[in-house]
Amino acid sequence: xxxxxxxxxxxxxxxxxxxxxxxxxxxxxxxxxxxxxxxxxxxxxxxxxxxxxxxxxxxxxxxxxxxxxxxxxxxxxxxxxxxxxxxxxxxxxxxxxxxxxxxxxxxxxxxxxxxxxxxxxxxxxxxxxxxxxxxxxxxxxxxxxxxxxxxxxxxxxxxxxxxxxxxxxxxxxxxxxxxxxxxxxxxxxxxxxxxxxxxxxxxxxxxxxxxxxxxxxxxxxxxxxxxxxxxxxxxxxxxxxxxxxxxxxxxxxxxxxxxxxxxxxxxxxxxxxxxxxxxxxxxxxxxxxxxxxxxxxxxxxxxxxxxxxxxxxxxxxxxxxxxxxxxxxxxxxxxxxxxxxxxxxxxxxxxxxxxxxxxxxxxxxxxxxxxxxxxxxxxxxxxxxxxxxxxxxxxxxxxxxxxxxxxxxxxxxxxxxxxxxxxxxxxxxxxxxxxxxxxxxxxxxxxxxxxxxxxxxxxxxxxxxxxxxxxxxxxxxxxxxxxxxxxxxxxxxxxxxxxxxxxxxxx
Ligand SMILES: *Cc1c(COP(=O)(O)O)cnc(C)c1O
Numbered sequence: 001x002x003x004x005x006x007x008x009x010x011x012x013x014x015x016x017x018x019x020x021x022x023x024x025x026x027x028x029x030x031x032x033x034x035x036x037x038x039x040x041x042x043x044x045x046x047x048x049x050x051x052x053x054x055x056x057x058x059x060x061x062x063x064x065x066x067x068x069x070x071x072x073x074x075x076x077x078x079x080x081x082x083x084x085x086x087x088x089x090x091x092x093x094x095x096x097x098x099x100x101x102x103x104x105x106x107x108x109x110x111x112x113x114x115x116x117x118x119x120x121x122x123x124x125x126x127x128x129x130x131x132x133x134x135x136x137x138x139x140x141x142x143x144x145x146x147x148x149x150x151x152x153x154x155x156x157x158x159x160x161x162x163x164x165x166x167x168x169x170x171x172x173x174x175x176x177x178x179x180x181x182x183x184x185x186x187x188x189x190x191x192x193x194x195x196x197x198x199x200x201x202x203x204x205x206x207x208x209x210x211x212x213x214x215x216x217x218x219x220x221x222x223x224x225x226x227x228x229x230x231x232x233x234x235x236x237x238x239x240x241x242x243x244x245x246x247x248x249x250x251x252x253x254x255x256x257x258x259x260x261x262x263x264x265x266x267x268x269x270x271x272x273x274x275x276x277x278x279x280x281x282x283x284x285x286x287x288x289x290x291x292x293x294x295x296x297x298x299x300x301x302x303x304x305x306x307x308x309x310x311x312x313x314x315x316x317x318x319x320x321x322x323x324x325x326x327x328x329x330x331x332x333x334x335x336x337x338x339x340x341x342x343x344x345x346x347x348x349x350x351x352x353x354x355x356x357x358x359x360x361x362x363x364x365x366x367x368x369x370x371x372x373x374x375x376x377x378x379x380x381x382x383x384x385x386x387x388x389x390x391x392x393x394x395x396x397x398x399x400x401x402x403x404x405x406x407x408x409x410x411x412x413x414x415x416x417x418x419x420x421x422x423x424x425x426x427x428x429x430x431x432x433x434x435x436x437x438x439x440x441x442x443x444x445x446x447x448x449x450x451x452x453x454x455x456x457x458x459x460x461x462x463x464x465x466x467x468x469x470x471x472x473x474x475x476x477x478x479x480x481x482x483x484x485x486x487x488x489x490x491x492x493x494x495x496x497x498x499x500x501x502x503x504x505x506x507x
């Protein structure tokens with residue numbers, strides 16, 4: 001029999017590469033964490049710009065220069081020194097106040113620290129015997145989310161890699177549930193039914209592209225997605241939903257799902273959820289709400305009411321790596337009636353045998369399209385606990401307030417055409433549009449965005465609205481202030497003037 005002491009004295013050639021009971025591993029862990037923390041502090045303490053401004057080719061070349069793995073291993077410090085320039089300094093500094101392009105957030109510190117614990121524990125969420133405590137943490141966070149979203153006791157959920165997976169899961173359950181009801185057909189066992197080409201999904205023309213992508217992956221083809229017009233606030237037109245449904249039925253089609261977007265990617269618009277829920281119910285449609293972006297309003301103090309009707313969704317998508325400020329990746333898929341997860345479950349003898357279920361053992365693989373899965377619930381847990389829901393709400397509200405302020409400020413600026421005077425959440429869509437402009441506006445605005453990026457003055461996005469190029473700010477960073485907005489707009493004015501004088505030659 002081995003004693004603890006004998007185990008402690010046991011040495012292997014690999015001790016400094018793992019965290020374990022032995023002293024070498026513990027020391028290597030402590031030293032490595034200190035070295036990496038010092039390196040990151042060094043980089044962050046002199047990061048003045050959101051991006052270094054190099055070209056893709058320059059960065060690609062620098063990275064290629066460090067991709068050699070032959071020979072002996074080197075010290076962590078040496079490798080950190082080597083990657084500092086090519087990787088750390090060439091990365092987008094997403095936590096910078098002027099990094100405001102996409103729905104890509106500055107991660108909260110407890111989220112970053114959570115990642116460290118997640119990697120260290122390396123639990124896998126598929127079966128209880130690989131995530132003995134983590135299973136219950138994830139289930140607990142799902143319960144919290146259920147309550148926050150106003151979901152009934154019968155509901156359930158699971159963490160996902162993000163909105164893409166959650167939307168896919170929602171439409172998969174919708175498809176399988178419909179086929180079951182319509183034809184007593186089991187898609188899981190029998191594949192698509194004979195009439196699959198008549199199945200239709202409705203969403204707005206501003207819905208996320210993953211609705212189409214899901215339809216294609218579900219064997220229905222993108223043709224199954226029918227897009228409905230949006231109103232002047234970029235929300236799904238109810239009249240158009242009704243007339244589209246009539247038309248589809250007349251044509252012998254089988255609409256089975258309606259996807260509402262709660263926070264569209266460009267305008268952050270929120271489709272009329274209560275009305276769409278009623279229409280879905282009356283027409284036997286599965287009502288999926290893509291709240292990847294807008295779901296963050298669950299924590300808001302002043303804007304929670306915008307989510308009214310969310311609780312009626314048959315399923316919903318919530319991303320935590322957007323407004324919830326978590327490191328990538330972290331999301332959830334929720335379903336109102338947990339029995340629908342049955343369409344996904346498959347019992348593998350080695351992982352989640354039926355016997356386990358009979359014994360009351362929870363194996364989360366039964367609810368997911370993934371098998372091995374990260375313990376992402378922990379970083380959200382840590383963030384909610386340490387930041388507190390009060391401050392969390394204040395952070396989100398600040399970004400919405402800032403968006404309102406920015407819209408007002410931009411309205412008063414010469415040469416700026418603002419597309420959303422009343423931002424729904426925290427995106428701003430505008431373009432540089434001088435009155436006496438001989439330059440092509442699309443070209444000018446594209447060049448502006450590129451120029452700001454390559455000067456490292458601001459990371460903003462470009463998008464297309466009504467066929468024209470517009471610029472976009474996504475204000476997710478609670479540390480971004482009115483001053484940052486003023487500085488950015490001054491920079492835009494300066495850069496645009498230079499571009500117009502230089503005949504755009506600089507880009
Ligand atoms: C971001 C987003 C998605 C995609 O989610 P990922 O987390 O990137 O996979 C889907 N829908 C909406 C509305 C989004 O904002």
